[in-house]
Amino acid sequence: SAVISQKPSRDICQRGTSLTIQCQVDSQVTMMFWYRQQPGQSLTLIATANQGSEATYESGFVIDKFPISRPNLTFSTLTVSNMSPEDSSIYLCSVEIGASGPETQYFGPGTRLLVL
Amino acid sequence: LAKTTQPISMDSYEGQEVNITCSHNNIATNDYITWYQQFPSQGPRFIIQGYKTKVTNEVASLFIPADRKSSTLSLPRVSLSDTAVYYCLVGAYNDYKLSFGAGTTVTVRA
Numbered sequence: 001s002a003v004i005s006q007k008p009s010r011d012i013c014q015r016g017t018s019l020t021i022q023c024q025v026d027s028q029v030t031m032m033f034w035y036r037q038q039p040g041q042s043l044t045l046i047a048t049a050n051q052g053s054e055a056t057y058e059s060g061f062v063i064d065k066f067p068i069s070r071p072n073l074t075f076s077t078l079t080v081s082n083m084s085p086e087d088s089s090i091y092l093c094s095v096e097i098g099a100s101g102p103e104t105q106y107f108g109p110g111t112r113l114l115v116l
Numbered sequence: 117l118a119k120t121t122q123p124i125s126m127d128s129y130e131g132q133e134v135n136i137t138c139s140h141n142n143i144a145t146n147d148y149i150t151w152y153q154q155f156p157s158q159g160p161r162f163i164i165q166g167y168k169t170k171v172t173n174e175v176a177s178l179f180i181p182a183d184r185k186s187s188t189l190s191l192p193r194v195s196l197s198d199t200a201v202y203y204c205l206v207g208a209y210n211d212y213k214l215s216f217g218a219g220t221t222v223t224v225r226a
Binding site: 004031033042043044045048058092094096102103104105106107108109110112 | 148150157158159160161162165167203207208209210211212213214215216217218219
């Protein structure tokens, strides 16, 4: 398993501003993922972030809105840009542990974002 | 990714066994079945994973019939702290794009 922390744990932001969310893992991992969980909803994958390459975005998510950095094997950031109230969600990072075997991921505690 | 169907919610009482059945009629030969648990204000937590028959760990058991078109997560003797949303996911070996459905909200009452 892995211990994953996220900062900030929650924030209240004004529309039009940007927020950068940090994800730190206590071990080196190749693949990190960013998810969004809107109020009362399930999780939706935003993008996959591999160290040393550009993030891969899922349909409906674009780099200009959600730029991602992955500077090393233990850290990643997700920026929510030019925020609107519709961006109010929980943002979670996760990591894949164990390259062999069926896929399992370990999730951070999430960042709860409210945009006014 | 195989689509999954599970009940929206289930109620139980402390000490009872809770069984959550997930349907995945179009599961592929190389798909595995994985269950995650999510407490309020936390990220999902991996519970158990299986391919066929029965898998048991310290948290739960997973029953998968021969046709693999469904699976049942069994939580023995639940407590109030087992109140959470439980997600059933189906995906191929090393298919890292997890697809979360609506999940089952399990509420355990005293």
